[in-house]
Each structure stands twice: as C-alpha cells, then as structure tokens.
Amino acid sequence: MQVSWVRVVLDIPRQEAFDYRCEHPVQKGQRVIVPFGSRQLIGVVIELLPAPAFDPEQIRDVEQVLDDLPALSASWLALAQFASRYYQRSLGEVILPVLPNGLRKPTAYLGKRSAGGPVARADRKKRGTVAPALASPIVLNAQQQHAVQKISQSDGYAAYLLHGVTGSGKTEVYLHAALTFLQRGQQILMLVPEINLTPQLETAVRARFADIVAPDEIAVFHSGLADGERIKAWADAQRGKLKVLLGTRMAIFAPLDNPGLIIVDEEHDASYKQQEGLRYSARDLAVWRAHHAGIPLVLGSATPSLETWHHALSGRYTRLTLEQRARTRFLPDIRLVDTRKAKLNQGFEPSVLEAIRSRLERGEQSMVFLNRRGYAPVMHCAACGWVSQCPRCSVHTVLHRTPGSGYQLQCHHCGFHSRVPSICPDCGNQDLQPLGRGTQRVEEFLQEAFPAARIQRIDADSTRLKGSALRLFDEVHTGNIDILVGTQMVAKGHDFKRLGLVAVLNADSMLFSADFRAPERLFAQLLQVAGRAGRHAEGGQVLIQTGYPDHTVYQTLLNNDFPAFADDLLAERQDTGLPPFTFQALITAEAKSVQLALAFLDEIRALAASFLSGEGESEVVRLYDPVPLRILRVAHVERAQLLVESASRPALQRFLQQWLPQVQTIGQKQRMRYFIEVDPLEI
Ligand SMILES: Nc1ncnc2c1ncn2[C@@H]1O[C@H](COP(=O)(O)OP(=O)(O)OP(=O)(O)O)[C@@H](O)[C@H]1O
Ligand SMILES: [Zn+2]
Structure with a gap:
C-alpha cells in the first residue's frame, strides 16, 4: 500500500x-x-x-x-x-x-x-438549454472598433480601462473582443456587479456565440443559484467544459484554467467588494488573475473608480474611450431642480410631477430613483420628539408596509421588527407620524396622483422572491410599466428602451457623508442613473431635486464631465494623502461595550510601535487613533476601528504580516472578535 x-x-x-x-x-x-x-x-x-x-x-x-x-x-x-x-x-x-x-x-x-x-x-439533473438563434453582430462604430482591435491584439497581460459614456455600447465591445479569444479556444470570464444584470447579458452572449459555443459551454455563477446549479457550474468550470462564464464577484474564483480574456463590467461598483469573511475585491483579483495568466483584462465603466482612473492616467492601464452613445446622438439632458423655495408635494417638486405627466401622455416610461426602501425612514411623535429606534442597534427603525400585514417597523441592520405602536411610548400622544419617505410611500403617492399609470416598484423588498426581479425587469423592458420606482437596483447597467425621464429624489442625503469616498460614489451613482434615460431615442431627460444646486458634484454632473470631476478629486486626494495615493487597512473590533473594543485597539496600536522603526519616509506606516464606528451598535455589539495607512503598498503588507500574529495573540487572550480589511471601501 x-x-x-x-x-x-x-x-x-x-x-x-x-x-x-x-x-x-x-x-x-x-x-x-x-x-x-x-x-x-x-x-x-x-x-x-x-x-x-x-x-x-x-x-x-x-x-x-x-x-x-x-x-x-x-x-x-x-x-x-x-x-x-x-x-x-x-x-x-x-x-x-x-x-x-x-x-x-x-x-x-x-x-x-x-x-x-x-x-x-x-x-x-436535466437542464434543457435550447440553442438560441444566432444573433448577427451589430456593426461597430469607429471607437468601438478601435477598442476591440486593441484588446484583441494584446500580447500577454494588458489592462484596459474601457471608459465609455452611458449607453455607448461597451457590451458590444466585450462581445466582439471575446469572440477573438473564443476562436483561439480560450475561455472568457465576465463579471457583472448585480445578479439582475446576468439574464440580459446571458441572453445576449448565448445568441451571439450560438455558432461556436454550445449551450452547456456557457454558465452563470452567482449567489442566486440553487445549490445544485452552483455545483454544476463550478464542476463544469473545473472539468474544463466551459467556454464562457458570467457571474457576480464570486465568479472571480471560478476554476478556469485556460482563460483568454477577463472582463469586469461597471468596474467601479462597490458590490465587487465582499463585505464579510474574506473581504476581497473581485476587481483587484481580476487584475492579479489576468497578470498571472498573461492575458488581457478589460475594466469597463462610464464612471471608473479613482483607483482605476489613476492607473489609466499613469499609463499602467491603457485607456480606451467611447465618447458617444451608440444609438442616439445625445446624452440625456440633466437639470437640477432647486427645492429650496419650492413647495413640495409628497417630496416632489411640482415641475417634476409635470414632467412625469407629460411623459405618460406621450406613452414614455419614467423612472423615480431614491435610495431608500420602505415606507418612511422613521416614525416620530410631533408632541415629544420620540423617534422609532431599534432596541439592538444605534439606528432608527424603518416603517414598512407589508402586503397583508399592514405596517411594521424594521431594522435594516439586524432584522429586528415590531408592530407600530398605536400611541407614543414616551408621552402617550395618539398621533404618530411617518417622517420622510421611502420607495413604498413614493409608489403609493404616484398611484394616487396618476391613477391610470402602471407603476412598478423595484427594490430589495419587492424582489425578495427568487425570480421576481427577473420578472419585474421583464415587465419594464417589454413596456408594460409606465413609472418605475426604485433604489440603486434600477440604476445600473440596464438598457431600457422606452425610458425617457429619470427623476432623482433624495440625492442630497449622500452629500455630507463623512466618508471621503462619498462624493465619488454619489457622482457615479447619479451619472449611472441618469444614463438610463433616453438610450434608444433622443429627448432623454434627468431631473435631480436638490437643495444644494451649487455643489461641485451637481455642477460637474451637468456637463457630464467625468474626467474633470475625477481629475479634481484625484488632486484633492493627493494633497490630503488619501487613496489611491496611500494604501489602507482597517481593523474592526466588536465587543459588548465600545470601551472594550477601543482598549483592544489601543493595545494593539501600542504594540505596533516596535515594528515601525528604521524605514525611509515613503515606507512609513501610520496608525490612527482608534474610533467608534459611525453606527456604533449593531445587534447589541459595539464596534470600533483602527485605520492603518502607508504610501507604500509593500510596506503596509510587510507591516501587517509582522504585526497581525501578535494581534492574534492578544485577541485570543481577550477573546476579542475582530476582523481585518485590506483596501477598505468605507471608513
Ligand atoms: N455599434 C452600434 N450600433 C447600434 N447600436 C449599438 C451599437 N453598439 C451598441 N449598441 C446598442 O446600444 C445600446 C447601449 O449599449 P450598452 O448597453 O452596451 O451600453 P453601455 O456602454 O454598457 O452603457 P451603460 O454604461 O450605461 O450600461 C444597446 O441597446 C446596444 O445594443
Ligand atoms: Zn437593529
């Protein structure tokens, strides 16, 4: 033996x-x-x-x-x-x-x-995938052609930023480029940020490659699959049966051994970052994977992350630009609607309602975007100032209207839910009121305002059941919906054909976040959502309600000028020593009380001093004072964090490697729960 x-x-x-x-x-x-x-x-x-x-x-x-x-x-x-x-x-x-x-x-x-x-x-398990009819490829415009040529002619590793305005036909570039590598017998790995974007893409891919890729040589991979489907896709990848794999961030780990091209669509999207367990960035791993395999990589976006933009400026990535929309001559017209002096009707400035009405009359779709699900973000008592609060977390509970069970208060952080109190728990006042509005309330109001309109809400609540998001998006795509109300789920990637108007309700809520990435994120989100309008016909319009129309984010948006915005932000980041000019790691400690968490972080910070000596200026690793998290308590656990930073990625990595084993020893002794995140997206 x-x-x-x-x-x-x-x-x-x-x-x-x-x-x-x-x-x-x-x-x-x-x-x-x-x-x-x-x-x-x-x-x-x-x-x-x-x-x-x-x-x-x-x-x-x-x-x-x-x-x-x-x-x-x-x-x-x-x-x-x-x-x-x-x-x-x-x-x-x-x-x-x-x-x-x-x-x-x-x-x-x-x-x-x-x-x-x-x-x-x-x-x-029988899975009958019928071979679709072969779709004839679209004739590319000159900039698309140029991009495809550059990607296809790459010799070994090369990273491309495909910077194309919304609706510029980036997908066509991916498909045409992919064909070259498929013809060479290589595999294609294509990442999208959202499960809901896979069906649209899968259909396009299947039809486009119907003559060279068999139905079972294409697979999708994301968390929405049933266990058996996921095993099947993984197994087929590992057995070398797949030619094309489409998926969300988890697909970056697919065991493909002969990749020819990796594509990351909407590369700026935060959902490429895993926020639990192994906190990886699928976008960054894609870069590593392409480099290791010696193959080209395409990062596509209308609003690239500043990290990627920086690499494109420095020449590390090659920038390919699509300046024009593919189907229309113009980008949508973006306007700011000043809400400071207006009398709002249920959160809507009157001209915005008028705009929706006139689109309805012309038989066009409108979309109302607000990044807040539920009925209202909080309940309050006007008499004494009581607000609905989660007993386990330091956040307000959100009012929800659940079909069949009336109103409910829910915590979006720990899942706690309770009935709505009939009187104020503090003063007994019988008149509790919802404060502000979420998608449910907006939907309700619009239905009253436009009784004949077919309105659909798409958010995490309306799409909870498996397959329902797909069905709802289908309804929108086939034109059975007049007004779409939604959160960020509706903002990205979709190629709506009949959507003429986009109205944005609560953008200001993101303006003054303490996170240094907030302006970048807001700009990207607004440009993306604006980009859903007027994709297949001229006359697209975007109305953004704001009380701060002079803010740079909005002013730059008016010109649709991502490069100007990005260059300004980059200069600012360089001056203040923030990413992408520095590299960060974050340790978060979780304890019964924030004092315990802070004490642990103080202790490991003091310990770090012994590793920090003897290196040159550029190699310096800095540890900031530990601070409580903005949302201090979640599910009875209080959290604090310690930020570690260096201008040198290798120096940061070396430091972590030496320091973390000691952190672990102390953590074990104190039975402290903590986790580390390298390149955190939110601090
Ligand atoms: N060369 C072309 N000629 C005509 N139509 C095209 C061409 N290229 C792409 N299209 C069409 O243009 C539309 C927009 O393309 P696509 O969805 O790929 O845009 P995108 O760049 O990914 O936009 P976004 O960043 O907003 O998601 C699609 O309907 C697509 O079929
Ligand atoms: Zn809670």
Whole structure:
C-alpha cells in the first residue's frame, strides 16, 4: 500500500494547514474528508510531503479522497494563495468558502442518500438549454472598433480601462473582443456587479456565440443559484467544459484554467467588494488573475473608480474611450431642480410631477430613483420628539408596509421588527407620524396622483422572491410599466428602451457623508442613473431635486464631465494623502461595550510601535487613533476601528504580516472578535 503524507487546509480561522496520512492515491489540489477533533471536515490538499513533518503516531488518516472532480490546478491555488497573503486570512479561509456549499460539506458525500456525491447528483439533473438563434453582430462604430482591435491584439497581460459614456455600447465591445479569444479556444470570464444584470447579458452572449459555443459551454455563477446549479457550474468550470462564464464577484474564483480574456463590467461598483469573511475585491483579483495568466483584462465603466482612473492616467492601464452613445446622438439632458423655495408635494417638486405627466401622455416610461426602501425612514411623535429606534442597534427603525400585514417597523441592520405602536411610548400622544419617505410611500403617492399609470416598484423588498426581479425587469423592458420606482437596483447597467425621464429624489442625503469616498460614489451613482434615460431615442431627460444646486458634484454632473470631476478629486486626494495615493487597512473590533473594543485597539496600536522603526519616509506606516464606528451598535455589539495607512503598498503588507500574529495573540487572550480589511471601501 502506497502511503503518503499530505498538508491540508481547512476552513479554520487563522491556522495555516494540517498534516494527514493518506493511504489512497492523492494529488495536490484534491479535496479530502479528514477527521478534525471529533468532527469530519472537507479540506484541500495543498502539498504532498516527502516525509511526515512530526511524529507519525500523532498524524491522523485522511478518510476519503474526493475524486469526483479533477484537482484544483496550480494556477488556481496560486490565486488562492495570493488572496490569502494579500487579505491576511489563512489559506483555508480563502479556499473552502469559495467552493459551492455541497463541495465542502462531508455530509454531502456520506450516507446512503449521497447518491454518488453532490457532483453526480447535480449532473443527473436535466437542464434543457435550447440553442438560441444566432444573433448577427451589430456593426461597430469607429471607437468601438478601435477598442476591440486593441484588446484583441494584446500580447500577454494588458489592462484596459474601457471608459465609455452611458449607453455607448461597451457590451458590444466585450462581445466582439471575446469572440477573438473564443476562436483561439480560450475561455472568457465576465463579471457583472448585480445578479439582475446576468439574464440580459446571458441572453445576449448565448445568441451571439450560438455558432461556436454550445449551450452547456456557457454558465452563470452567482449567489442566486440553487445549490445544485452552483455545483454544476463550478464542476463544469473545473472539468474544463466551459467556454464562457458570467457571474457576480464570486465568479472571480471560478476554476478556469485556460482563460483568454477577463472582463469586469461597471468596474467601479462597490458590490465587487465582499463585505464579510474574506473581504476581497473581485476587481483587484481580476487584475492579479489576468497578470498571472498573461492575458488581457478589460475594466469597463462610464464612471471608473479613482483607483482605476489613476492607473489609466499613469499609463499602467491603457485607456480606451467611447465618447458617444451608440444609438442616439445625445446624452440625456440633466437639470437640477432647486427645492429650496419650492413647495413640495409628497417630496416632489411640482415641475417634476409635470414632467412625469407629460411623459405618460406621450406613452414614455419614467423612472423615480431614491435610495431608500420602505415606507418612511422613521416614525416620530410631533408632541415629544420620540423617534422609532431599534432596541439592538444605534439606528432608527424603518416603517414598512407589508402586503397583508399592514405596517411594521424594521431594522435594516439586524432584522429586528415590531408592530407600530398605536400611541407614543414616551408621552402617550395618539398621533404618530411617518417622517420622510421611502420607495413604498413614493409608489403609493404616484398611484394616487396618476391613477391610470402602471407603476412598478423595484427594490430589495419587492424582489425578495427568487425570480421576481427577473420578472419585474421583464415587465419594464417589454413596456408594460409606465413609472418605475426604485433604489440603486434600477440604476445600473440596464438598457431600457422606452425610458425617457429619470427623476432623482433624495440625492442630497449622500452629500455630507463623512466618508471621503462619498462624493465619488454619489457622482457615479447619479451619472449611472441618469444614463438610463433616453438610450434608444433622443429627448432623454434627468431631473435631480436638490437643495444644494451649487455643489461641485451637481455642477460637474451637468456637463457630464467625468474626467474633470475625477481629475479634481484625484488632486484633492493627493494633497490630503488619501487613496489611491496611500494604501489602507482597517481593523474592526466588536465587543459588548465600545470601551472594550477601543482598549483592544489601543493595545494593539501600542504594540505596533516596535515594528515601525528604521524605514525611509515613503515606507512609513501610520496608525490612527482608534474610533467608534459611525453606527456604533449593531445587534447589541459595539464596534470600533483602527485605520492603518502607508504610501507604500509593500510596506503596509510587510507591516501587517509582522504585526497581525501578535494581534492574534492578544485577541485570543481577550477573546476579542475582530476582523481585518485590506483596501477598505468605507471608513
Ligand atoms: N455599434 C452600434 N450600433 C447600434 N447600436 C449599438 C451599437 N453598439 C451598441 N449598441 C446598442 O446600444 C445600446 C447601449 O449599449 P450598452 O448597453 O452596451 O451600453 P453601455 O456602454 O454598457 O452603457 P451603460 O454604461 O450605461 O450600461 C444597446 O441597446 C446596444 O445594443
Ligand atoms: Zn437593529
């Protein structure tokens, strides 16, 4: 019997790897079921050892080598290793969580009902994907052609920023470029920021490549898939069966071994950043992956992130520009509607309502955008000033109207919900009022104002059921809707055909956020949402209600001048020493009281002093004073954070590598919950 010694990673916090003895043939990159304490776990073999690293008596046996999929390749493991190093998590905490659920649960393989394991079960499911009719490609305009040519002719790694105004036909550029690499027998990985954008793109991709890619050689990968579907897509990727994979951020970890082109659409979008567990940026990992594989990468956006814009200016990325809309001659006309002197009707300035009315009369669609779901952001008592508050979090509860169950107060942070009190809990006043408005209230008001209009609200609440977002967007696309009310879900990516008017209600709420990225985010969001108007016909109009019409964000928006805006912001960031000119990491501690969290952060900050000496000016790593989070308490837990910063990414990385093991020791001693985030998006 052939016995080998293997090093295995498991999903265990902050521990690198575990050694086992194995009596079966086994390779690096294979999954194995191993005993761990009294449990069984699935792990991945990352090394075959020539000899046991310690007393063989102490080494336990691998129970089963899972061979229903080929081993994860060396280049895939390299990606995981990079993510582990860069984001400061153990390799197991990277590898296991990115595998589909069934592939990392021993129970999926054990027992009578496992029926050959999850991959075999997923394979047996019938999925009839009919081959669509071949769509003939659109004739590209000159700038699109130029972009496609540059991308297709890349020799090895090259990063492109495809900066195209909204509606400029970036998707066509992706598809034409992709064709070149498909014809060479390579695979395409294409990322989109939102699950809801995959159906539209999947249909386009299937039709466009119907003659060279079989239906089952295209897969989508996102968190909205059922377990079996996700396993199937992953397995097909790992078996080398896929030619095109479309997905949300999680798809960046797909085990594709012969990629030819990676595309990140709407690269600026914050949803490429995972906000829990391994806090990675799929956009940044895409850059690494393309570089490692020696292939081109396209980052597309009308409003690129300042990080990407900076790289394009410095020449690290090549900028490709689409200055014109593809189907119309003009971008929509953007106007600011000054709300300071106006008498608002349920939050609407009268001329905005008029504009909606006239679009209705012309049979065109309108969209009302406000980034606030629910009925009203808070309930209050006019008599004593009481406001509805979550008992577990330091936030207001939001008033919701739930079909069938009336009104409810909900916490958007911890899920707490309660009935609406009939009298004020503080003073007994019987007249509690909703304050402000969310999408539900706007929908209700519009229905009263325009009784004949077909109104649809699209937000996280109206699309909770699987498949419902798809259905609702279909209704909009087919023209069965006159007025669309929605949150950021409706703002990005969609190519609406009949949408003439976009009205933006509460943009100002984002103007004065303490986060230094707030203006960047607001500008991007407004330009994106504005870009939904007038895509297929001239005459698109955007009305933005604001009490601060002179604010730079709005003024620059009027000219649709992203470069001017970005250049100004970059200059400001450089002056104040903020990203992309510095690099940051954030440690967040969570405790019963904020004092405990702050004390922990103070202690680890003091400890850092010993690593910080002896480096040149540019290598300096700074640690700021720990501060409580803006939303201090969530679900009874109070939070504080410590920001670490350096002008040098390598210096920051070196520092973290030395410092974090000590942080861990102190954290364990104090039983402190904390996590680290490299390149945080919000601070
Ligand atoms: N060369 C072309 N000729 C005619 N129509 C085109 C051409 N290229 C693209 N289109 C069409 O233009 C519309 C907008 O394209 P697309 O949705 O790709 O824009 P986009 O650049 O991704 O915009 P956004 O950033 O706003 O999402 C689509 O309906 C597309 O079919
Ligand atoms: Zn709460």
